[in-house]
Amino acid sequence: MTSEDGGQMGQHGDQVVATDSGRVRGRLEGEAAAYRGIPYAASPVGALRFAPPRPCPPWPGIREAVQAGPAAPQAPSRLEAVMGTRTPDWDEDGCLTLNVWAPAAAREDGRPRPVLVWFHGGGFSSGSGGWDWYDGGRLAARGDLVVVTANYRLGPLGYLHLPEIGADNLGCRDQAAALRWVRDNIAAFGGDPGTVTVGGQSAGAFSALALATDPATAGLVHRVLLQSGPWSLPPQDPARATEHARAYLGLLGVPEDHTDPGAALRALPAGQLIDAYGTLARQLAGGVAPPMYPVLGGAGTALAFPDALAAGALDGKPLLIGTTRDEMTAFLGLDPAIRSLTRDGAVDLLARQAPGDGEAERLYARYADRLPDATPGRIVIAVQTDEQFRAGALEIADRHATAGHPAYVYEFDYAAPGADNPLGACHCAELPFLFGTFDAFRGSPMLGRPDAAARALGDAFADAVAGFVTTGVPHGIAAYEPGTPGSVRHFAPSPADGGDPR
Numbered sequence: 001m002t003s004e005d006g007g008q009m010g011q012h013g014d015q016v017v018a019t020d021s022g023r024v025r026g027r028l029e030g031e032a033a034a035y036r037g038i039p040y041a042a043s044p045v046g047a048l049r050f051a052p053p054r055p056c057p058p059w060p061g062i063r064e065a066v067q068a069g070p071a072a073p074q075a076p077s078r079l080e081a082v083m084g085t086r087t088p089d090w091d092e093d094g095c096l097t098l099n100v101w102a103p104a105a106a107r108e109d110g111r112p113r114p115v116l117v118w119f120h121g122g123g124f125s126s127g128s129g130g131w132d133w134y135d136g137g138r139l140a141a142r143g144d145l146v147v148v149t150a151n152y153r154l155g156p157l158g159y160l161h162l163p164e165i166g167a168d169n170l171g172c173r174d175q176a177a178a179l180r181w182v183r184d185n186i187a188a189f190g191g192d193p194g195t196v197t198v199g200g201q202s203a204g205a206f207s208a209l210a211l212a213t214d215p216a217t218a219g220l221v222h223r224v225l226l227q228s229g230p231w232s233l234p235p236q237d238p239a240r241a242t243e244h245a246r247a248y249l250g251l252l253g254v255p256e257d258h259t260d261p262g263a264a265l266r267a268l269p270a271g272q273l274i275d276a277y278g279t280l281a282r283q284l285a286g287g288v289a290p291p292m293y294p295v296l297g298g299a300g301t302a303l304a305f306p307d308a309l310a311a312g313a314l315d316g317k318p319l320l321i322g323t324t325r326d327e328m329t330a331f332l333g334l335d336p337a338i339r340s341l342t343r344d345g346a347v348d349l350l351a352r353q354a355p356g357d358g359e360a361e362r363l364y365a366r367y368a369d370r371l372p373d374a375t376p377g378r379i380v381i382a383v384q385t386d387e388q389f390r391a392g393a394l395e396i397a398d399r400h401a402t403a404g405h406p407a408y409v410y411e412f413d414y415a416a417p418g419a420d421n422p423l424g425a426c427h428c429a430e431l432p433f434l435f436g437t438f439d440a441f442r443g444s445p446m447l448g449r450p451d452a453a454a455r456a457l458g459d460a461f462a463d464a465v466a467g468f469v470t471t472g473v474p475h476g477i478a479a480y481e482p483g484t485p486g487s488v489r490h491f492a493p494s495p496a497d498g499g500d501p502r
Contacts, residue, residue, distance in 0.1 A: 036069075041054060146190060196220060198223075203230070207294075241292065244292060325424060329426040339422065411488055464476050
């Protein structure tokens with residue numbers, strides 16, 4: 001939507017900013033100016049489906065930037081029972097957009113603000129940077145920084161591995177295009193392109209580390225925020241990605257020897273592509289890995305993370321990395337089979353990751369000693385949390401700090417009230433606290449009904465992240481010392497408020 005009105009300020013505090021593709025009009029919302037739904041690339045439709053992102057065509061007049069663009073095509077998240085449901089809002093046309101929030105004074109006083117470019121999670125299969133869960137206005141105003149969130153292609157439209165038709169880590173390419181848009185345009189919004197933190201949660205953390213270490217984008221990233229990254233998950237093996245692509249084509253009725261599989265795929269409705277992806281996911285069910293995600297050796301993932309870090313790709317960049325206390329409850333905590341496990345059943349499950357005579361028994365006993373009140377199911381969840389998330393986060397921090405680079409580590413321990421709460425401090429639990437979007441998560445089982453102590457915890461967590469973005473040192477978090485648990489900052493309501501004192 002465009003307007004010919006070129007004024008800098010409208011009757012509702014609307015603000016106009018010039019970008020490379022044209023002018024956009026946002027609006028003041030409290031103490032921040034919000035600019036939503038700004039295209040950073042052309043719509044990936046028609047011939048541009050399964051193609052690398054292309055520049056957005058310029059528009060005439062002023063584009064109204066008061067509403068987020070549609071999400072990328074997707075099925076409902078598998079964590080809806082944990083986070084809450086979303087009304088489907090996807091559309092392939094117009095999905096490659098981003099959103100900018102800046103302190104109200106950022107364009108008036110001439111002082112460039114540090115920038116946080118943040119990518120949502122969702123297993124590379126769901127989510128949207130435009131959802132109110134991730135509204136950056138409160139964080140921007142509280143921290144005196146500029147916040148950017150962005151959409152990127154998901155599922156088969158983002159990660160189908162068919163390089164011969166142009167399908168090569170397209171979601172990664174979208175993220176890189178968004179980052180370049182920030183480099184070229186953020187100064188007009190009051191941001192400093194020379195002080196950019198790239199961050200994200202879960203799949204977004206995986207993406208942020210890829211952007212920070214890939215030679216094509218590393219120079220655009222100055223600090224790195226990694227929330228609950230799935231660090232046990234390496235980039236997908238190209239051979240396995242090819243197998244999944246072939247199986248996917250079969251589900252769509254596109255034969256392997258089709259003379260032009262790209263044309264066949266571009267002719268199908270996006271909904272059909274998403275439905276077939278869901279079928280493939282059910283056929284391949286197992287573990288946390290989705291059927292399609294960034295492929296090793298493709299665009300944006302030239303090296304596996306351990307190799308990239310060993311080569312010094314993250315050197316010199318301050319790092320803030322963390323997990324929630326009970327990550328895997330989001331995936332297993334509501335499963336009746338896990339909740340009803342006996343000790344023997346739990347040991348049998350653990351034997352899959354601790355092979356060897358008696359290893360599973362010893363693993364179970366070690367965690368049972370550490371968690372004397374935990375049920376067998378919660379012990380399995382604790383082991384899986386460490387295996388899938390925490391061990392990798394500490395390994396990354398250990399490597400970075402040992403090499404002499406600034407590293408900070410946190411654990412988020414808040415759990416919704418209730419002795420029978422099966423989720424604890426689960427995967428995604430910190431998101432409403434970071435963005436201050438408690439009302440957007442109303443009815444979310446992982447949040448419950450936050451009281452004043454919980455909201456104060458959100459202020460502390462947001463202040464830590466804002467301090468990191470603005471100075472490279474998070475407020476209230478000491479520098480990480482490898483192998484020293486006391487240097488990990490635990491975020492929980494204070495003991496005086498009845499919270500976990502850890």
